[in-house]
Amino acid sequence: MASPVVDVQDLRTHIVTRWGTIKAVDGVSFSVAAGETLGLVGESGSGKSMTCLSLVRLVPRPAARIVGGRVLLDGEDLLAKSEDEMQQIRGRKVGMILQDPMSSLNPVFSVGMQLREPVAMYHHLRGRALTVRAAELLAAVRIPSPAARLRAFPHQLSGGMRQRVVGAMAIAAPPRLLIADEPTTSLDLTIQAQYLGLLKELQERHRLAMIFVTHDLGIVARICDRVAVMYGGRIVEIGPVRAIFKSPAHPYTRALLEAIPRLGARRERLTTIEGQPPDLAKLPAGCAFAPRCAHAVDRCRVEAPGDTMLGPGHATRCWLHVPA
Amino acid sequence: MAADPAGGTLTLPEAPTRPAAGARGRRLPLLPIGIIATFIVVAALAPLLSPASPYEQSLRHRFTPPAWEDGGAWAHPLGTDRLGRDMLARIMYGARVSLAAGVLTVLLASAFGAAVGLVAGYYGGRVDAVLMRMTDATMSFPVILLALILAVTVGPSFFNVVLAIAVILWARYARVIRGEVLTLMELDFIAQARIAGAGAGRIITRHLAPNTLNTLVVLVTLQIGYVIIVEASLSFLGAGIPPPTPAWGSMIAEGRDFVTSAWWVSLLPGLAILLVVLAFNLLGDWLRDTLDPKLRQL
Numbered sequence: 001m002a003s004p005v006v007d008v009q010d011l012r013t014h015i016v017t018r019w020g021t022i023k024a025v026d027g028v029s030f031s032v033a034a035g036e037t038l039g040l041v042g043e044s045g046s047g048k049s050m051t052c053l054s055l056v057r058l059v060p061r062p063a064a065r066i067v068g069g070r071v072l073l074d075g076e077d078l079l080a081k082s083e084d085e086m087q088q089i090r091g092r093k094v095g096m097i098l099q100d101p102m103s104s105l106n107p108v109f110s111v112g113m114q115l116r117e118p119v120a121m122y123h124h125l126r127g128r129a130l131t132v133r134a135a136e137l138l139a140a141v142r143i144p145s146p147a148a149r150l151r152a153f154p155h156q157l158s159g160g161m162r163q164r165v166v167g168a169m170a171i172a173a174p175p176r177l178l179i180a181d182e183p184t185t186s187l188d189l190t191i192q193a194q195y196l197g198l199l200k201e202l203q204e205r206h207r208l209a210m211i212f213v214t215h216d217l218g219i220v221a222r223i224c225d226r227v228a229v230m231y232g233g234r235i236v237e238i239g240p241v242r243a244i245f246k247s248p249a250h251p252y253t254r255a256l257l258e259a260i261p262r263l264g265a266r267r268e269r270l271t272t273i274e275g276q277p278p279d280l281a282k283l284p285a286g287c288a289f290a291p292r293c294a295h296a297v298d299r300c301r302v303e304a305p306g307d308t309m310l311g312p313g314h315a316t317r318c319w320l321h322v323p324a
Numbered sequence: 325m326a327a328d329p330a331g332g333t334l335t336l337p338e339a340p341t342r343p344a345a346g347a348r349g350r351r352l353p354l355l356p357i358g359i360i361a362t363f364i365v366v367a368a369l370a371p372l373l374s375p376a377s378p379y380e381q382s383l384r385h386r387f388t389p390p391a392w393e394d395g396g397a398w399a400h401p402l403g404t405d406r407l408g409r410d411m412l413a414r415i416m417y418g419a420r421v422s423l424a425a426g427v428l429t430v431l432l433a434s435a436f437g438a439a440v441g442l443v444a445g446y447y448g449g450r451v452d453a454v455l456m457r458m459t460d461a462t463m464s465f466p467v468i469l470l471a472l473i474l475a476v477t478v479g480p481s482f483f484n485v486v487l488a489i490a491v492i493l494w495a496r497y498a499r500v501i502r503g504e505v506l507t508l509m510e511l512d513f514i515a516q517a518r519i520a521g522a523g524a525g526r527i528i529t530r531h532l533a534p535n536t537l538n539t540l541v542v543l544v545t546l547q548i549g550y551v552i553i554v555e556a557s558l559s560f561l562g563a564g565i566p567p568p569t570p571a572w573g574s575m576i577a578e579g580r581d582f583v584t585s586a587w588w589v590s591l592l593p594g595l596a597i598l599l600v601v602l603a604f605n606l607l608g609d610w611l612r613d614t615l616d617p618k619l620r621q622l
Binding site: 058062087088089090091092094095096098099100103104106107108109117121122166169170172255282291301 | 519537
């Protein structure tokens, strides 16, 4: 594989609260190559979004702090950059699409004004050339009659349209890495499918490395090349989509896959995962999933497992797979 | 759907016709706008419109009643005061002082207050705590007292009045705008702007400030009336605009010893204050309802 666009090594982000320190991201490592899509899957509070925000150094301050690790973007460590340097990297090198299209555009400016702002910032364009480029971006995200839409205000657009505009802003540079944090969660299914198609298309055109955060394994199967399953701030299993769907190794991954309803399946009841997502302030000493795991043994409760390689690029953190 | 037992035709409730576009709160409040416009024109063109000089004394004609009263004359339509100065002229020139003080004070206070609110809301944490404690301290200081101190130490003047009120008034803007900013900061477009590489300055000026403009306009309008009253109170107490400049507050003060014999000297400037303040308040209420119904608490 070519050298990765982004290489995250042992990333740690802690949140200090009244109830103790939450290890929201606890030693996460992964890499994404150009043109590749990594799915980041897990329950709410598993650390997916915090991982993404850590990559662009926008964790909510002052409570949250990145306390360790490295984030190499084209070989340069973003965690070692100054805030001014980060501002040059955000948007230009790393684009991001957030979940809620209803609030991700500024309500008092037209689409054109909002789209021209980053374009002017990245490309130093002005006047006519700037407007043309903005219209091109809208056309690139398949918005019909883009020149006219530049004059529209956010409230005049549907959720799907707005999310396209946000997409257009995210690829304005275009960046090297695109982070999509549940971008389709609030869209209807048909719009969702179109949007995923669009993201794929943009990714191919610009050879973007993409991190796609979701809790929908259906989407993962459709657009991701590799997937990382997060639980309690750690990646418990990572590997090629095909390998993970065919032979999930970690009990949590297995449980997630079994919880997907399938048409025509004989099973009468959906399998659910017993228990609650872990309280991140009081994580057990061992494996975070141990309290809910049907296969947990004594060792799981006292000692956290390390990575075990299961195949090419397929690793898990589970004692069950560690040869004794 | 429930079956119709009578087997008759199913009558649907009539579809509601569209309510008259923005039936409530949308029609321009012509009365307040008219009053304010009139006073602005009168203030701006006072030298042209005024029937007489507001300073020219004529002791022989002192306490001439308004034209429609017994003993009145059209030479002085609203009568004269204790020094025989024309009341109409003085009220017209007084409008200049009141409006100028109102607008200037509120502009100063809102600019400073909004800036403090934006910075406090954006940075949060310690910056916010310090700025908000300053705001609290400011709000606990009585305007009148500060103006009296200034009047006694530096001497009363138009700019001291403006300064004294603005120095206290900004706190209210800071507090309201900060609250607004805190809400805005939670919205994704701020996060999105940061992700696009926007710095603090750009986010504050391009994203936060324009979104607080509605609130600011409403607050400014409502506060102009308040400032006019405060200025009048100060002038009444002698800590405001120094004589002989005609100011409504000092005119009321001058006439208060003669209310039983010459009611117009106090009453007419009082009426002018009432009209202008009421007009600004009505306009402010209308703006609030039209721009943002969420702002009911202002």
